[in-house]
Amino acid sequence: MIRLDSKVPSGPLETKWDRHRFTEKLVSPNNKQAIKVIVVGTGLAGASAASTLGQLGYHVDCFCFHDSPRRAHSIAAQGGINAAKNYQDDGDSIARLFYDTIKGGDFRSREANVYRLAQVSTQIIDQCVALGVPFAREYGGQLANRSFGGVQVSRTFYCRGQTGQQLLLGAYSALCWQIERGQVVMHPRTEMLDLIVVDGHAQGIVVRDLISGRLSVHVAQAVILATGGYSNIFYLSTNATGCNVTATYRAWRQGAAFANPCFTQIHPTAIPPSEEHQAKLTLMSESLRNDGRIWVPKRAGDARAPEDIPESERDYFLERRYPRFGNLVPRDVASRAVKVVCDEGCGVGPGGHGVYLDFAEVIEREGLGLVRERYGNLFEMYQRITGEDAYKAPMRIYPAPHYTMGGLWVDYNLMSTVPGLFVVGEANFADHGANRLGASSLMQGLADGYFILPYTIGHYLATTKNEPIAPDHPDARAAMDRVVARTTKLLEGNGKRTAASFHRALGHIMWNACGMARHRSGLHHALQTIPPLRHDFWCQVAVPGSGETFNQQLEYAGRVADFLDFAELLCHDALHREESCGAHFREEHQTADGEPIRDDERFAFVAAWEYQPNGTPILHKEPLSFEFVQPAMRSYQ
C-alpha cells in the first residue's frame, strides 16, 4: 500500500532548501567509495546526475540505449533555458520565475519544489558557462537573453536554435571526464527492461545488451531513472523516435506511483502532419512567436493564397483574444486557440490543419538579415521539410504532442514511492504542474541532476543500510524471468502486422480521445478500444529475428507493448480529472467563450496511481496546499 509523504520541509519558502540541506545526513568521502549507484539515461538529467555523483566519489554505472550518451533526446531542444538572473533588469527575480512557473502550471505543482527550481536556476547557467557552453552573447561580452511563451520578462538563455545540444554536450563532457577517471562506467546501447526491488528497496535493474541481445542483472545501492517522457504514445510527436515509457512503466509495476499521467503537453508551433507514413512531427521553436504573428483567414474555407488575403480579412486570433500576451500566451492556451479556429473551418493547408505564422511584418520592420540571423536554421529546416520558403510566404504550423508533465511520483528528495528509486528530469512528475512553460524543462533536468539529487540521495544512502545484493538473488532472478517471458512472447507473435502499425493505431486513438481536448465519451470509447488492440498486438505482431542478436524490431515492439498498457492508465487519469486544467482540457468544463474551468475545491491534488496486478489502478491523492501564492483564475487576457 502506497503512502504519499512529500517530505516538504516546513517554514518559510525562501529558506526551505537551505535548511533541508543542512538537516540531511551526509555520506563521508570514504564511505562514498564503497557505494555504487545506477543511473539510467544520459539526457540532461541523467548526464548531469551521473557526472556529479561520479565527481562526488560514488561509483556510477550509467546506461542508455543510444550508441553514445551524447545522442539523448535532450540534444534536440531548440529554444533555450530559463534562469532568474535578471541581467536585463526588466523586473525578473526568483520570486517571479517561481510565480510564473506555478501559474503557468495552472496551480497543480508543489510550491516548495518550484521555488527551489527557481532558486538553483541561476547556478545552472554559471555551471554551464564553466563547462564551456557557448551561450549567445551581447557585443559587450555579456550573456544575451530572449523571452518565451507565458512570461513578460527576458530570462531565457540560448545557443542559437541549438540550446539543448550545447547544454547536453556540456553535461556529456562532464560525464566524459568522470568516465576517464573511472568513476563512471558507461554502458551505451543497453536498455533497462525491469527494476529489481528487494524488501521494498530498489536494488538493481535488468538490462538487454542491444548488440548481443544478452540479458544481465546490475545491482547497486540506489537506482536513478532519467529516462525522459512518453509523448510518443501519440505516435506522431516532436520527440525523438526512441522516446518511450518502458523504464518508468516497468518501475510502476514494481510499486512506484505514477503521477498525473494525463498531463501531456501539446506544443502549438510544429510543422503540420502531411501524410500517413510520417514518422515524427518537427517543432518550430517557440522563440519564433517572439517575432511571428499568428493568423487565419476570417472567413471559413477561404482558399486564397495568404498574400491575396487583405489585412482586414485576417484574424490575428491570439492578439484578439489575449491582448496582453498576444502571440506569447502559454502553450496550452495557444494550442487550444488554434484548435478552435481550425474546428471552425478557418484552418489553412491540407485538411485545414494549420494556421499561419507570419514574419512579413518583422522582415519589413527589422530587415531580412536580422530574421535570418535569429531564425535562419529554422527557416531552412522548414523549407526542406515542406518545400516552401517562409521568408516569402508565412509558415504553416499546427499543434503537436511534445512534452509530458506526468511521470513517476517523487517526494521533495526526488525519491519515488519505492525507497532507493530516484527519478529526475522529464521522467518524474514534479515542478511543471498541468502545463510546462517554455525553456523550463532543460532547467529542471539540470537542476535535478547537478544541484538537487546529488544532495538528497546522500541522505538516503547515509541512513539506509543496504548492501548490494548478489546478482543471483531470488528477486533479481524473478525480474530476469519477467523479462525473458516477455521477450519470448514478443518473438512468438505470428506475423501479420508490424509493431509500427499498432503504434500508429494506438496513436490515433490517443490523439482523438486524449489529445488537445478530452471528453468523457471519447475517453470511455478509448478505454474500450485499447484492450482489443492490445490483444491483437500480442497475437499478431510480427517481430522477425531472434532475441540473441541485434534486433531493432524487438526493441521497438517492446516499447509499443508498454505504450499499449500505459495508454489505459493515461485515459483513466484523464477521465477521473473532472476539470480543465493546464494542458488537460475537459470539454465538459469550459466557459461559454471556451476558457477552461479549473476546480480547486475538488482537484487541487496530485493524482498518484498505484499498480494493481490484474485490476484497476488505485488512486492516491497528494493534496496541494498553497501557502505563498493564491491560486487565481489563470488569465492571460
Add this chain to the structure above:
Amino acid sequence: MHFTLNVWRQRGPDDKGAFMTYPAADISPAMSFLEMLDVVNQRLILNGEEPIAFESDCREGICGACSLVINGIPHGPDRGVATCQLYMRRFADETVLTIEPWRAKAFPVIRDLIVDRRALDRIMQAGGYISSNTGGAVDGNTVLIGKDRAETAMDAASCIGCGACVAGCRNASAMLFVAAKVSHLAHLPQGEPERVRRADAMMKAMDREGFGSCGNQYECEAVCPKSISVHFIATFNREFLRSTIAEPGPLTGAPADPHAEFR
C-alpha cells in the same frame, strides 16, 4: 515515385556482407529518406524478411545517429544536411540509390548500415572537456566573452558527432571532429587552462583508435551536415603545435582571429 535500392546487408562484424536489391515503390516526395526506408522495412517484415538495420533517433538533424552513404556520399547529395533531413523530392523518379554504411577501420560494422562509433566517445574522454566541479562556479557574466568569439566557439561546437567526416575522408581521418571540439574550447576562456593537454591527448587518442591522418583533401567539410569549416583544422594544428613545444603552465591569450593564417 519509384526507386531501386542497392543496400549493403551484413549480419555482423565478422560477416562478409553484400549488396542486395530492393524495390521502393509508391514513395511520396514528401517522405524523408529514412521514412522511405521505414516503408521498405514494413514491406520486408510482412514478407517474412529481416528489415534493413539503420540508425536514427531525432530525425531533425541534430543527434548525429543517422549515418548512411548514399550513392557514394555520406548523408547524401545535399550539402549541410544529415540523412534524416533529406527528402525524397530531392531525387528524380526511378533513380537507383546505393546505400552503404560508413566505411572506416575505426568504425566496425555492427549490422547492415549501423557502425560502431564508440571511438569518437573515447577521443572525447581523452580530453574533450573542461574539468570543472559542479557547484561553486562564478557568475557567468564575470568573464566577458565577445560576441564574435562566442559565435566562433558556437560554430565549432555545433558538430553532431556523426562521423561523416571520417566516412568521407580517403584516409578515414577524424581530424574535423577533433578540430571542432578543440577549437570550441580553445575559443573560450574557460577552456584555456587545459588547452595544451587537451590537444595533445585528443591527437594521441585519435591515432590510437586507428583513424588516418589528415591529408588536407577537405572532403570532410564537404560532407559535414553542420558545414563545420576546415579552418578549425588549422586552429587545431596550431593548438597541437603548442603542445609539442610543451610550454609549461597554462597558456594565455588565444589569437583573436582563429582564421588568421587563411587571410
